[in-house]
Amino acid sequence: MTAVIEPTTTTVRAACPHDCPDTCAMLVTVEDGKAVRVQGDPEHPYTRGGLCVKVNNYLDRVYDPGRVLFPLRRTGPKGSGKFERITWEAAIQEIVTKFRAAADEFGPESIMPVSYLGTQGILNGLNVGDPFFAKLGATVSERTYCDAGSCTAYAMTIGDTAGVDPESLVHSKFILVWACNIMSTNLHLWPYIAEARKRGAKVVVVDPVRTRTAAAADQHIALRPGTDGALALAMANVIISEGLTDADYVENFTVGYPEFADRVEQYTPEWAETETGVPAETIRTLAREYAGAQPSVIRIGVAVERHAGGGQAVRALSCLPGLVGAWRKPGGGILQLPLWAFPVNWGAFMHPEMLTPGTRVVNQYRLGAALAGDLPDGPPIKAIMVYNSNPVVVCPDQDRLIAGLQREDLFTVVSEQFMTDTADYADIVLPATTQLEQDDIMFSWGHLFVTYNHQSIAPIGEAVPNTEMFRRLAAAMGFDDPVFRRTDQEMIAEAFDWSHPHMEGITVESLKEKGWQRLNVASPDEYSPHAEGNFPTASGKVEFVASAAAGGNFVVPLFRQGSNDHQPGQPVDALPHYIPPREAAHTNPELAARFPLNLLTPKSHAYINSSFGSQAFHRQAQKEPNVIIHPDDAAARGIADGAPVRIFNERGEFVVLAKIDDSVLPGVVVSSMGGWRKHSKAGQTLASVNPTEFADLGNAPTFSDTLVEVESA
Ligand SMILES: Nc1nc2c(c(=O)[nH]1)N[C@H]1C(S)=C(S)[C@@H](COP(=O)(O)OP(=O)(O)OC[C@H]3O[C@@H](n4cnc5c(=O)[nH]c(N)nc54)[C@H](O)[C@@H]3O)O[C@H]1N2
Ligand SMILES: Nc1nc2c(c(=O)[nH]1)N[C@H]1C(S)=C(S)[C@@H](COP(=O)(O)OP(=O)(O)OC[C@H]3O[C@@H](n4cnc5c(=O)[nH]c(N)nc54)[C@H](O)[C@@H]3O)O[C@H]1N2
Ligand code: SF4
Numbered sequence: 001m002t003a004v005i006e007p008t009t010t011t012v013r014a015a016c017p018h019d020c021p022d023t024c025a026m027l028v029t030v031e032d033g034k035a036v037r038v039q040g041d042p043e044h045p046y047t048r049g050g051l052c053v054k055v056n057n058y059l060d061r062v063y064d065p066g067r068v069l070f071p072l073r074r075t076g077p078k079g080s081g082k083f084e085r086i087t088w089e090a091a092i093q094e095i096v097t098k099f100r101a102a103a104d105e106f107g108p109e110s111i112m113p114v115s116y117l118g119t120q121g122i123l124n125g126l127n128v129g130d131p132f133f134a135k136l137g138a139t140v141s142e143r144t145y146c147d148a149g150s151c152t153a154y155a156m157t158i159g160d161t162a163g164v165d166p167e168s169l170v171h172s173k174f175i176l177v178w179a180c181n182i183m184s185t186n187l188h189l190w191p192y193i194a195e196a197r198k199r200g201a202k203v204v205v206v207d208p209v210r211t212r213t214a215a216a217a218d219q220h221i222a223l224r225p226g227t228d229g230a231l232a233l234a235m236a237n238v239i240i241s242e243g244l245t246d247a248d249y250v251e252n253f254t255v256g257y258p259e260f261a262d263r264v265e266q267y268t269p270e271w272a273e274t275e276t277g278v279p280a281e282t283i284r285t286l287a288r289e290y291a292g293a294q295p296s297v298i299r300i301g302v303a304v305e306r307h308a309g310g311g312q313a314v315r316a317l318s319c320l321p322g323l324v325g326a327w328r329k330p331g332g333g334i335l336q337l338p339l340w341a342f343p344v345n346w347g348a349f350m351h352p353e354m355l356t357p358g359t360r361v362v363n364q365y366r367l368g369a370a371l372a373g374d375l376p377d378g379p380p381i382k383a384i385m386v387y388n389s390n391p392v393v394v395c396p397d398q399d400r401l402i403a404g405l406q407r408e409d410l411f412t413v414v415s416e417q418f419m420t421d422t423a424d425y426a427d428i429v430l431p432a433t434t435q436l437e438q439d440d441i442m443f444s445w446g447h448l449f450v451t452y453n454h455q456s457i458a459p460i461g462e463a464v465p466n467t468e469m470f471r472r473l474a475a476a477m478g479f480d481d482p483v484f485r486r487t488d489q490e491m492i493a494e495a496f497d498w499s500h501p502h503m504e505g506i507t508v509e510s511l512k513e514k515g516w517q518r519l520n521v522a523s524p525d526e527y528s529p530h531a532e533g534n535f536p537t538a539s540g541k542v543e544f545v546a547s548a549a550a551g552g553n554f555v556v557p558l559f560r561q562g563s564n565d566h567q568p569g570q571p572v573d574a575l576p577h578y579i580p581p582r583e584a585a586h587t588n589p590e591l592a593a594r595f596p597l598n599l600l601t602p603k604s605h606a607y608i609n610s611s612f613g614s615q616a617f618h619r620q621a622q623k624e625p626n627v628i629i630h631p632d633d634a635a636a637r638g639i640a641d642g643a644p645v646r647i648f649n650e651r652g653e654f655v656v657l658a659k660i661d662d663s664v665l666p667g668v669v670v671s672s673m674g675g676w677r678k679h680s681k682a683g684q685t686l687a688s689v690n691p692t693e694f695a696d697l698g699n700a701p702t703f704s705d706t707l708v709e710v711e712s713a
C-alpha cells in the first residue's frame with residue numbers, strides 16, 4: 001500500500017520585480033511545489049492588495065510555454081530564431097572562448113554589456129553584471145534610458161532627497177501631475193490623489209495628450225510637446241511678478257533668488273503662450289492657484305526630460321516648491337523618485353574600484369551606432385552580452401541596431417525569460433528565472449517600503465537567476481575575487497547600509513518574516529523633511545543658482561555601469577533657462593515642412609516597457625499597436641479610422657493602425673511603446689523613428705523630440 005501524501009500549501013511573501021514605481025507586495029500560494037495563485041498583499045498600506053493588469057496573472061508569465069528554459073545555440077542565420085538546446089557547460093565554455101578571443105585580438109573594450117531593468121531587484125537588477133564586466137575590462141555601459149536627466153536636474157536644485165512621501169499626498173491642496181500617466185504607470189498612487197480631492201484638492205494634469213489620468217483630473221492643460229520648461233518658467237514669472245512667493249521661505253531656505261527673479265522676467269505668460277500653445281490667462285491662473293493652495297505638490301513623470309531642454313525643464317519645476325514654500329507641510333513639494341530615501345549599498349553591487357580608470361564609456365542609447373563602428377574611440381565592438389533588457393524594442397535607431405546584430409563577426413549572448421526580438425539575434429541564449437524562482441530584495445521608486453522577495457518555487461527547466469549566471473561566468477573566466485563567490489544570501493546581507501537611521505528596526509530577518517517594512521522615517525502625516533530647509537545640496541538650501549552646475553552635464557551615480565562617480569562635463573548655465581525642442585514646427589520649420597507631426601511614444605497600459613509583449617492575454621488587452629491622430633490631421637491626409645498607416649521620417653518608418661481621436665492636440669500623434677517587432681505589421685516598431693540625440697542634462701533620451709509624417713499604408 002502506498003502512503004497518502006497530503007498536499008502541502010504554503011503562502012510565500014514576494015515582491016513584483018518590474019520596473020514600476022509601485023513595487024507591489026505579493027503573496028504567492030504554492031501547492032506541492034507549484035505556484036497556484038499570485039495576489040497583492042492586502043495588508044500593504046500603499047499597494048493595498050491590488051496588483052495591476054500586467055501582473056494580475058503573473059503565473060501565466062512564469063508557466064508560459066514560450067519561456068526560455070535551457071541554454072540555446074544558434075543554428076540558423078542571425079535573426080531566424082533557429083536554435084538548438086545545449087548544456088550550461090557548453091554555453092559557458094563558448095562564451096568564455098569567444099570573450100577571450102575578442103579580448104586577445106582587439107582588447108577587452110571590444111566586449112560590451114547591454115542591460116537595464118527587466119527586474120529591479122537589488123541582487124538581480126541594474127548592477128548584477130557590473131563587477132564581472134569591470135574585471136573583464138569591458139567597455140563601460142552608460143545606461144541613461146530613464147530619468148538620468150531628470151535626476152541630474154533635480155539633484156542640482158534640491159539634492160538627492162526623497163522629497164515628498166507619496167502617501168502624504170492626501171494632505172495636498174493642489175496636485176499638479178506633470179507628464180505622468182498615473183492611471184497606467186503608477187496606479188497605486190491614484191487613491192491618495194482621490195483622497196486629497198475628496199478633501200478639497202484640485203488636480204491638474206499637464207500633458208499634450210488627454211490620457212486616462214488627464215481625463216480623471218479637474219483640469220487638463222495640453223501643451224506642445226517639449227515646451228514644459230517654458231510653462232514652468234512662466235509660472236515662476238507670474239509667482240514672482242505678482243508677489244505670490246513665500247518670502248520667508250525664500251529668504252531662509254533658498255539661494256540665488258535675486259538672480260532667478262531677474263532671469264525669469266523674460267519668461268512672461270504671453271511669451272510662454274507662443275511656445276506652449278497654452279493661453280497666457282490659463283498660465284496665470286495655474287500659477288496663482290499653485291502658489292495659493294498650500295501645500296501644493298508637483299508629481300513629475302519621466303517624459304519631462306525627453307526632449308532637447310528636458311533637464312532645464314526639470315530644473316525649473318524643481319525650483320517652484322521653494323518659491324511658494326510648498327515644502328513647509330506634509331504633502332507639499334515635488335515628487336520625483338523617493339528612491340533616494342533608501343540607503344542601498346550600491347557600492348557592494350557596482351564595485352566601482354574594480355574598473356580600470358580610463359576605460360571607454362559607450363551609451364546604450366547609441367548601441368546601433370556603436371555596432372556600426374561609430375564609436376568615440378577604441379576598438380570595434382566584437383561581443384555583447386544582453387541581460388535584463390530588450391534593446392531592439394527600447395533603443396532608438398532600430399534599423400541600424402538590427403544591421404549591427406546581424407554582423408557575422410559579432411558574438412551576441414542574451415540572457416532572457418522569453419525569445420524577444422533581441423534574443424532572436426543571439427549566438428547563445430541563457431535561460432533566466434522569474435521572480436518566483438529567485439530570492440531578491442527591493443527598494444522602490446514610488447513609495448517608502450523595503451520589500452523582500454522569497455523564492456517560492458524551484459527554477460523551471462535550467463533557468464538561473466542573473467546572480468548565478470554571473471557566478472558561473474566568473475568562475476569559468478578564472479575570476480576568483482571574493483565578490484564573485486558571494487551567495488545570494490550574502491548579497492542580501494550587503495544590500496543596504498543597515499546602520500543608516502532609515503533602517504532602524506529593519507533587519508534581513510524581520511524583512512523575511514514580514515515581507516515589507518516602511519523605512520524608519522516620519523509618518524505620512526508628519527513627513528516634511530524640508531519644512532526648514534535641510535536640503536542635501538552644497539548650501540543645504542534650494543539652489544535657484546545651482547552650485548553643481550559647475551560640474552556640468554554630468555551623469556549621476558546609478559546610470560553608469562560600475563561607476564559611482566559624478567562624471568564632470570561642460571559647465572552649464574547655473575540658472576534655469578529655456579531650451580526649445582529640436583524637432584517642432586515652431587523651432588525647426590524646415591524639418592517640419594517634411595515631417596509636420598510630433599510623435600510621442602509613452603508607456604503601454606498592458607505592458608511594462610516591452611515585457612509582456614509576447615503574452616497572449618497582454619497582447620489582447622493592449623490591442624494591436626496604433627497611432628492616435630487628431631481628426632483634422634487625419635482628414636488632411638485622407639486617413640480612415642482603423643486603417644493601417646505608415647509613420648516615417650529620415651531615420652526610419654513603421655506601420656500601425658490609425659485611431660482618430662481628439663484626445664491629442666492637432667500636430668501631435670501618439671503611439672505607445674512596447675510592442676514587439678516580430679508582431680509588427682511591416683517588420684519595424686516606433687523605435688525606428690526615434691532620434692539618438694541626448695537631452696541637455698544627464699545624457700537623457702529625447703523620445704518626445706521626434707517629428708514624423710503619417711500616410712495611408
Ligand atoms: N503600464 C505601464 N506602467 C509602467 C511602464 C510601462 O511600460 N507600462 N513603465 C514603467 C517605467 S520604466 C517608467 S519610466 C514609468 C514612466 O511613466 P510615466 O512617467 O507616466 O511616463 P510615460 O508613459 O512615458 O509618459 C507619461 C506622459 O507624458 C506625456 N508626454 C510625452 N511627452 C511629453 C512632453 O514633452 N511634455 C509633457 N508635459 N508630457 C509629455 C505622455 O503623453 C504621457 O501621457 O512607468 C512605469 N510604469
Ligand atoms: N520609444 C520609447 N522607448 C523607450 C521608452 C519610451 O518611453 N519610449 N522608455 C524607456 C524607459 S523609461 C525604459 S525604463 C526602458 C526599458 O527598457 P528595458 O529595461 O530593456 O525594458 P524591457 O523592454 O521590459 O526589457 C526587459 C527584458 O528583461 C527581461 N528580464 C526580466 N527579468 C529578467 C531577469 O531576471 N533576468 C534576465 N536575464 N532577463 C530578465 C524581460 O523578459 C525583458 O525582455 O525603455 C526605454 N525606451
Ligand atoms: S507592475 Fe507595478 S503596479 Fe503592477 S504589480 Fe508590479 S509593481 Fe504593482
Ligand SMILES: [Mo]
Pocket residue numbers: 019145146302
Ligand atoms: Mo523607465
